[in-house]
Amino acid sequence: MDYKEEQEIESRKRLNNVLRELPDICFDFFLSIAQTTSIKTRLGYAYDIRLFLNFLVQNIKCFENKNIIEINEEDLENVTYKDIELFLDYVSIYYKEGKTKLGKDIKIKHINNEKGKSRKLSTIKRFFSYLYKVSKIKANPAQLVDAPKIHQNNIIYLEQSEIENLLDEIENGTNLTEKQLAYHNLTKRRDYAIVCLLLGTGIRISECVGINIDDIDFSVCGIKIVRKGGNESIVYFGDEVYDALCSYLDERETIDAKSGHEDALFLSLQKKRICARAVQKLVKKYARLVNPLKNISPHKLRSTYGTSLYEKTKDIYLVADALGHVDINTTKKHYVKIKEERRKEAAKYTKLRERECEE
Numbered sequence: 450m451d452y453k454e455e456q457e458i459e460s461r462k463r464l465n466n467v468l469r470e471l472p473d474i475c476f477d478f479f480l481s482i483a484q485t486t487s488i489k490t491r492l493g494y495a496y497d498i499r500l501f502l503n504f505l506v507q508n509i510k511c512f513e514n515k516n517i518i519e520i521n522e523e524d525l526e527n528v529t530y531k532d533i534e535l536f537l538d539y540v541s542i543y544y545k546e547g548k549t550k551l552g553k554d555i556k557i558k559h560i561n562n563e564k565g566k567s568r569k570l571s572t573i574k575r576f577f578s579y580l581y582k583v584s585k586i587k588a589n590p591a592q593l594v595d596a597p598k599i600h601q602n603n604i605i606y607l608e609q610s611e612i613e614n615l616l617d618e619i620e621n622g623t624n625l626t627e628k629q630l631a632y633h634n635l636t637k638r639r640d641y642a643i644v645c646l647l648l649g650t651g652i653r654i655s656e657c658v659g660i661n662i663d664d665i666d667f668s669v670c671g672i673k674i675v676r677k678g679g680n681e682s683i684v685y686f687g688d689e690v691y692d693a694l695c696s697y698l699d700e701r702e703t704i705d706a707k708s709g710h711e712d713a714l715f716l717s718l719q720k721k722r723i724c725a726r727a728v729q730k731l732v733k734k735y736a737r738l739v740n741p742l743k744n745i746s747p748h749k750l751r752s753t754y755g756t757s758l759y760e761k762t763k764d765i766y767l768v769a770d771a772l773g774h775v776d777i778n779t780t781k782k783h784y785v786k787i788k789e790e791r792r793k794e795a796a797k798y799t800k801l802r803e804r805e806c807e808e
Contacts, residue, residue: 452659452713452722453675460488467495471502472520478579487678497572504536522585525577530593533573537566537597563597570596605743606753612648614739619644624738632718639715639723640731642697646672647732647747649690651754651772653677654725654747661712662701665694676773684771755780 468476475498479491486494502517511527512520540561547557561569570591577591607615618624619641622633646657656674664673670691671683686694706713706720713722728747736745743749751772759768769780 451661453679456659457488460492464488464492464495467492467499470499470518471495472518474520474522474525474580474585475576477583478576481579481583482575493568494572494575497569498576500540501536501569501573504539505532508535508539522580525580526586528577528590530590533570533591533594536573537570537594540566540569563599566597567599570594604752604756605745605749606756607648607740607743607745607749611739611743612753615644615735615745616641618735618738629734635718636731638697638700640735642693643715643723643728644732644735644750645690645693646686647750648754649686650684651751651758652684653751653773654728656773657747658715658723658725658728660714662698662714663712664714667691667695678775682773 464479468479475495479495482491482494499517502520505512505520505528506515506517509528509532512524515524540559543559544556545559547555549555574591574594577586577589580586581589619637622630622637625633643657646652647654650672652674656676659675660672666672669685670687671685673681673683676682701714701716704716704720706716710716710721715723715728717723717727732745732747732750736743736749739745755768755772758771759765762768765777765780769777772780774780
């Protein structure tokens with residue numbers, strides 16, 4: 450069983466567990482979208498709907514004394530657009546019951562910005578649109594709710610000097626603590642190869658951790674990856690990534706991976722396929738030493754790749770293809786930026802009069 454299949458099975462288990470907590474009418478909804486959405490999309494929908502229904506029973510009067518699994522179409526007929534707006538306000542900051550590693554009960558704080566709220570509203574709109582389409586409700590209150598205005602943040606990426614400093618830090622561990630240095634010799638080749646790969650190809654963290662050894666073809670400098678949405682693609686890498694991968698593979702061949710993880714390219718210290726969380730932590734560990742103000746994550750390394758590629762080529766379609774964007778507008782929104790200096794240059798080309806004014 451490969452990594453993609455393992456992730457699919459795990460997501461299906463999670464989805465089935467959430468569906469057991471939801472009313473039957475939700476099962477019909479998920480069945481209706483099963484052929485047009487990925488399992489991860491449906492899992493995200495399930496979490497959002499469960500949160501919304503819990504909000505209704507805890508905060509809306511006509512849902513008092515209801516258990517969410519008992520909610521039916523007659524109950525949902527009573528939902529108003531104001532209830533949905535109240536929900537969006539509620540998810541700005543809310544708390545859920547949880548447990549520590551030692552089993553102690555705690556309250557976990559969850560925060561949603563405009564993007565998080567917009568995604569949850571999108572889920573609710575699709576759910577109510579389905580209910581209205583199949584005549585389970587007489588009106589669709591969700592269509593009356595405006596999506597939150599999303600403010601575009603500045604793209605955070607590494608400058609060339611910062612990239613070089615980051616790679617130097619991974620190689621040498623100059624600024625690592627004594628405790629970190631104890632593990633550095635065990636992980637530096639792997640960490641260097643991961644960061645080089647992220648910076649040199651712009652792949653997503655999920656695509657990186659899913660790579661198997663056999664997915665690499667050094668004869669064409671290409672790697673087969675599974676893109677977001679499940680499509681396979683080939684990404685190509687340059688000489689520096691080539692050297693980093695070769696160096697790591699020399700070490701990887703000496704590691705006896707745990708059963709079920711023999712094919713994985715990148716391994717944890719437990720000799721299992723490295724997880725996305727571990728990659729996030731290692732990138733942040735080294736990046737803080739280079740620039741503690743930028744809060745660099747694996748996705749920021751992807752932004753660095755996309756920004757650099759666009760600045761060098763000015764080819765938005767090439768950038769979109771290299772990053773695996775299905776919609777070119779996604780690329781335009783995130784990677785086409787006009788620097789302040791270039792905006793100032795625009796003034797040079799603006800003349801109100803072609804001839805000099807006579808004195």
